[in-house]
Amino acid sequence: MAKSLTDTYDSSRVVLPPTENGIARGLSRAAYIDDDFLKMEYERVFARNWTFAGFAHEIPHPGDAMPVQVAGQPLLLVRNTANKIGAFHNVCRHRGHAIITAPCRGLKSLVCPYHAWTYDLDGNLKRTPHFGGYAKHSVDGFSLEDHGLKPVRNGVWHDWIFVDLAGEAPALDKYLTPITSRVEDLDFGNLKPLVKLDLGVVQANWKFLIENFVEPYHVPIVHRQSAAGQPLAEHYMIVDDHCIGCGIDVAEPCEDGSRDVLDMSTRYFVLFPNFVFGWYLPNQLGVHLNVPLAPDRTQQWRVIYHIGKQTPNAEYVKRLSELWQRVHREDHEIVEGLQRARASSVLEDGGLLSPYWETSVRQFHKLVIDALA
Ligand code: FES
Numbered sequence: 277m278a279k280s281l282t283d284t285y286d287s288s289r290v291v292l293p294p295t296e297n298g299i300a301r302g303l304s305r306a307a308y309i310d311d312d313f314l315k316m317e318y319e320r321v322f323a324r325n326w327t328f329a330g331f332a333h334e335i336p337h338p339g340d341a342m343p344v345q346v347a348g349q350p351l352l353l354v355r356n357t358a359n360k361i362g363a364f365h366n367v368c369r370h371r372g373h374a375i376i377t378a379p380c381r382g383l384k385s386l387v388c389p390y391h392a393w394t395y396d397l398d399g400n401l402k403r404t405p406h407f408g409g410y411a412k413h414s415v416d417g418f419s420l421e422d423h424g425l426k427p428v429r430n431g432v433w434h435d436w437i438f439v440d441l442a443g444e445a446p447a448l449d450k451y452l453t454p455i456t457s458r459v460e461d462l463d464f465g466n467l468k469p470l471v472k473l474d475l476g477v478v479q480a481n482w483k484f485l486i487e488n489f490v491e492p493y494h495v496p497i498v499h500r501q502s503a504a505g506q507p508l509a510e511h512y513m514i515v516d517d518h519c520i521g522c523g524i525d526v527a528e529p530c531e532d533g534s535r536d537v538l539d540m541s542t543r544y545f546v547l548f549p550n551f552v553f554g555w556y557l558p559n560q561l562g563v564h565l566n567v568p569l570a571p572d573r574t575q576q577w578r579v580i581y582h583i584g585k586q587t588p589n590a591e592y593v594k595r596l597s598e599l600w601q602r603v604h605r606e607d608h609e610i611v612e613g614l615q616r617a618r619a620s621s622v623l624e625d626g627g628l629l630s631p632y633w634e635t636s637v638r639q640f641h642k643l644v645i646d647a648l649a
């Protein structure tokens with residue numbers, strides 16, 4: 277399947293040829309259902325770009341660590357004694373057991389649970405108990421220095437940890453520019469994570485979740501109540517190289533703090549491939565972490581942030597969480613319906629994209645194809 281995809285797409289380096297009217301087509305069905313296609317994405321999309329991997333506030337102190345999955349590979353993120361975050365392959369250099377399997381707090385070192393090989397918080401191998409025989413902890417010619425945990429290039433922007441598995445992506449600052457240049461008024465100094473919503477495993481390809489986030493066309497249908505304050509007419513599209521999304525400026529937002537519907541001006545950004553960032557003006561941010569598990573399964577979390585000096589009360593956070601749970605449920609039903617329909621051979625042609633409202637989707641498809649080429 278993957279081979280025929282390459283044949284189909286590669287010549288023009290764009291998505292499938294447009295229709296006679298110039299209307300673009302989406303990716304054909306194999307991109308959403310084929311194991312080999314996801315493997316190619318792991319290697320060429322997720323491992324060769326800055327990929328969003330986790331939230332820094334979840335490892336707030338030295339010695340805190342958590343396992344994550346990026347490009348199908350197990351990694352660990354850890355805060356060292358100098359308070360700096362590091363990323364490593366979560367693989368012991370002895371026989372390859374995972375070093376940590378759950379979030380940990382206040383570790384002094386990283387100890388493999390299998391034979392207790394011990395690494396410091398910078399990934400250096402420090403001890404190999406009994407490796408050379410009982411009470412003989414070293415082996416002639418075996419150097420600890422050469423067997424530290426394999427590091428992964430990483431960078432942190434505010435609360436967001438990015439990794440670059442291949443180590444060849446452009447500087448992180450440059451990658452972030454399409455967002456940083458559009459959120460200059462956002463007061464990051466007063467950013468507080470309020471709650472992390474575990475949105476579970478969505479039975480859909482990761483790309484459907486991204487596509488759905490960057491197009492507003494579905495909003496008045498799918499979120500007719502939950503986004504009643506965001507009419508389609510007031511949306512505009514954002515397509516800027518590897519940054520895609522849309523925005524809306526609402527003339528008269530509700531200002532009384534009753535957030536039972538989305539009614540505020542918003543900027544919806546995705547940085548390719550998976551950094552999903554929504555700024556709900558003036559004082560709310562939502563960032564999603566989507567981790568593909570299989571062609572038809574994606575794990576999703578959302579962290580809701582407040583921007584401001586005061587922390588909102590528990591009732592506000594509860595209402596906000598309920599609103600977002602509802603919005604995500606509405607989206608999940610839709611993307612799961614898209615996934616089920618990919619069984620149909622009719623979708624070999626990818627379906628059609630609006631020349632206005634789905635320019636962001638088309639750009640996303642181009643980025644996928646360019647990365648695979
Ligand atoms: S696999 Fe880690 S110590 Fe043996």
Ligand SMILES: [Fe+2]
Pocket residue numbers: 488489494495498499607
């Ligand atoms: Fe939606």
